[in-house]
Amino acid sequence: MSAGVAQPSHKPLIAPEQMPVLRAEIDRSCAVPCLSWFASSMFWLIVGTLLGLLASLKLHSPELLGDIRWLTFGRVRPAHLNVVAFGWGCPAAFGVLLWLQCRLCRVRMIWPGVMVAACVIWNLGILIGTIALFAGKSLGIEWLEFPTYAAFLLFLGFALVAVWAMMTFAQRNQEHVYVSQWYMFAGLFWFPWLYVTVQLLLILMPVKGVTQAAITWWFGHNALGLWFSPIGLAAGYYLIPKVTGRPIYSYYLSLLGFWTLALFYNWAGIHHLIAGPLPAWLVTVSIVGSMMMLIPVAAVAINHHMTMRGNFKLLRYSPTLRFIVFGAMAYTLTSVQGSFMALRAYNEPTHFTHHTVGHAHLGLYAFFTMTMFGAMYYIVPRLTGREWASSKLMRIHWWGTSIGISLMFLVLTIGGFIQGFEMNQASESLGSAVDKHGLFGGISEWFGGFKARNGAVPFMDIVRGQIPWLVLRSITGVLLFVGHVAFFILMVMNVHAWGKTRLGPTLFTGRDRTYSRLMTDDGEGAEA
Amino acid sequence: MTTYYLLVFGVLICFFSSVIYALHWSIRSGQFSDYQKGANSIFDDEEPVGEVTDFFPDMKPNTKEANRS
Numbered sequence: 001m002s003a004g005v006a007q008p009s010h011k012p013l014i015a016p017e018q019m020p021v022l023r024a025e026i027d028r029s030c031a032v033p034c035l036s037w038f039a040s041s042m043f044w045l046i047v048g049t050l051l052g053l054l055a056s057l058k059l060h061s062p063e064l065l066g067d068i069r070w071l072t073f074g075r076v077r078p079a080h081l082n083v084v085a086f087g088w089g090c091p092a093a094f095g096v097l098l099w100l101q102c103r104l105c106r107v108r109m110i111w112p113g114v115m116v117a118a119c120v121i122w123n124l125g126i127l128i129g130t131i132a133l134f135a136g137k138s139l140g141i142e143w144l145e146f147p148t149y150a151a152f153l154l155f156l157g158f159a160l161v162a163v164w165a166m167m168t169f170a171q172r173n174q175e176h177v178y179v180s181q182w183y184m185f186a187g188l189f190w191f192p193w194l195y196v197t198v199q200l201l202l203i204l205m206p207v208k209g210v211t212q213a214a215i216t217w218w219f220g221h222n223a224l225g226l227w228f229s230p231i232g233l234a235a236g237y238y239l240i241p242k243v244t245g246r247p248i249y250s251y252y253l254s255l256l257g258f259w260t261l262a263l264f265y266n267w268a269g270i271h272h273l274i275a276g277p278l279p280a281w282l283v284t285v286s287i288v289g290s291m292m293m294l295i296p297v298a299a300v301a302i303n304h305h306m307t308m309r310g311n312f313k314l315l316r317y318s319p320t321l322r323f324i325v326f327g328a329m330a331y332t333l334t335s336v337q338g339s340f341m342a343l344r345a346y347n348e349p350t351h352f353t354h355h356t357v358g359h360a361h362l363g364l365y366a367f368f369t370m371t372m373f374g375a376m377y378y379i380v381p382r383l384t385g386r387e388w389a390s391s392k393l394m395r396i397h398w399w400g401t402s403i404g405i406s407l408m409f410l411v412l413t414i415g416g417f418i419q420g421f422e423m424n425q426a427s428e429s430l431g432s433a434v435d436k437h438g439l440f441g442g443i444s445e446w447f448g449g450f451k452a453r454n455g456a457v458p459f460m461d462i463v464r465g466q467i468p469w470l471v472l473r474s475i476t477g478v479l480l481f482v483g484h485v486a487f488f489i490l491m492v493m494n495v496h497a498w499g500k501t502r503l504g505p506t507l508f509t510g511r512d513r514t515y516s517r518l519m520t521d522d523g524e525g526a527e528a
Numbered sequence: 529m530t531t532y533y534l535l536v537f538g539v540l541i542c543f544f545s546s547v548i549y550a551l552h553w554s555i556r557s558g559q560f561s562d563y564q565k566g567a568n569s570i571f572d573d574e575e576p577v578g579e580v581t582d583f584f585p586d587m588k589p590n591t592k593e594a595n596r597s
Contacts, residue, residue: 016572019572019574174569176565193539193543200535204532242581245576245578246577247567247570248567251563255563259551314580317584318580318582319584388585
């Protein structure tokens with residue numbers, strides 16, 4: 001065994017009485033790098049939401065800003081995707097990852113300057129890439145729209161964080177590797193592997209034919225499940241036990257979930273190409289992989305639920321818990337839905353419809369984004385030493401985003417089903433020239449007459465029938481935007497020290513309390 | 529073209545060997561030996577099991593009551 005490997009021993013590497021002080025120091029040392037990642041992620045969240053809203057409005061009002069070349073749908077929509085995924089999602093994930101890694105390794109932030117530099121490089125990449133998309137320089141491959149020069153900056157920023165994580169791990173003062181760390185390391189290693197492979201095979205030396213599509217979706221799907229999901233789950237596995245004060249229900253199950261995710265997830269990407277011109281066995285293997293994902297998902301779902309059981313009334317008190325439990329439930333829902341969407345029978349009506357868009361938002365927003373919000377509610381006060389300034393704004397944020405995304409999911413799911421069933425029996429006739437649907441006509445028509453119609457549906461009627469659903473989707477987008485603005489204001493207030501000083505256990509101000517308690521307690525605590 | 533394929537397979541082999549190495553290391557270093565200790569490793573005397581550590585600024589839950597199960 002190599003020299004650096006920690007041997008199992010029962011002596012804690014940090015004396016228990018040093019822990020509170022060390023934790024406070026760790027939190028403080030993370031402040032500048034983590035807050036710079038969080039601040040940039042908040043900026044891009046607002047930009048990305050506006051772009052999403054604009055793209056959504058354009059779907060039912062195509063004339064809106066349609067004359068401006070830079071703001072046509074074909075540019076706004078990829079800009080929305082890249083800004084929210086790489087501008088909001090990744091920096092938020094990095095901020096959470098840096099803090100979690102320091103806390104779990106029990107090491108003060110090393111190289112804070114390098115992490116700020118990584119943040120600057122990353123954001124430069126996002127800025128250049130987004131401008132390039134608006135200028136029409138998209139590479140045209142989904143999830144890889146940014147031109148190579150912007151993608152290179154992102155890769156550099158990512159590599160710095162990955163190397164930092166390894167160096168922090170090497171200095172750890174904790175012999176046990178917590179399940180969150182497994183997930184974070186997995187994400188940090190998987191993503192470069194995906195990215196290098198896809199850059200080589202699609203951009204530097206593109207492969208020919210349908211293999212391109214296969215590689216695109218192998219990457220596109222894995223970017224979600226092997227990068228965003230692990231970070232979201234890592235945050236959940238640390239914060240749910242930490243907030244409720246109860247260890248994970250079954251630690252064994254959490255590790256089983258991790259290793260089965262590692263085994264099955266990377267098979268699943270080709271289910272995006274069901275009924276495509278690919279070898280049938282390749283698609284079938286992918287469907288099997290997708291169904292196998294039910295194992296790690298069940299492991300996570302059981303664990304989160306059983307850890308929370310009996311503690312659900314805490315949702316009233318803790319903003320962190322609200323967001324993270326919402327995220328955990330959405331993870332279960334989106335994963336189970338995703339597995340079934342990979343079945344050919346389910347896929348037949350839902351493929352290429354708004355149903356898939358609803359699924360994507362359930363995963364990346366209801367699960368990942370809500371989990372990141374929850375984590376930020378926990379982390380930021382410990383970085384700045386300030387409580388959140390306004391409960392009212394927190395509630396606006398919570399209700400705006402939770403209601404907004406739930407409705408958006410419902411609207412897109414139902415609208416997508418209608419679209420899919422109708423498209424499968426579309427006729428070639430153009431349909432009636434008059435728009436007889438109106439805003440809610442389409443919905444009432446579906447409840448009333450859709451099932452009875454039974455015949456071929458004119459294509460233009462299908463298009464018009466989608467308008468009310470798309471309008472509703474834009475309205476839910478406004479709800480999300482309101483929530484995001486509330487959170488943005490909260491962040492600004494916190495960083496500008498408008499909140500009360502934190503008197504929690506993680507600050508030096510809590511020191512007296514710590515020592516007085518240590519002297520009176522019999523010392524029985526965590527290391528049971 | 530061959531170079532690229534070699535690179536891709538090289539990356540693939542590095543990746544899978546690192547996974548196998550990680551699994552091997554985690555078993556050897558006792559990561560799977562005591563699950564209860566693992567689950568408790570995020571708690572300590574100052575933030576012990578049973579203490580709620582997050583709440584809205586204007587409401588602090590009664591820890592004992594909140595944790596009754």
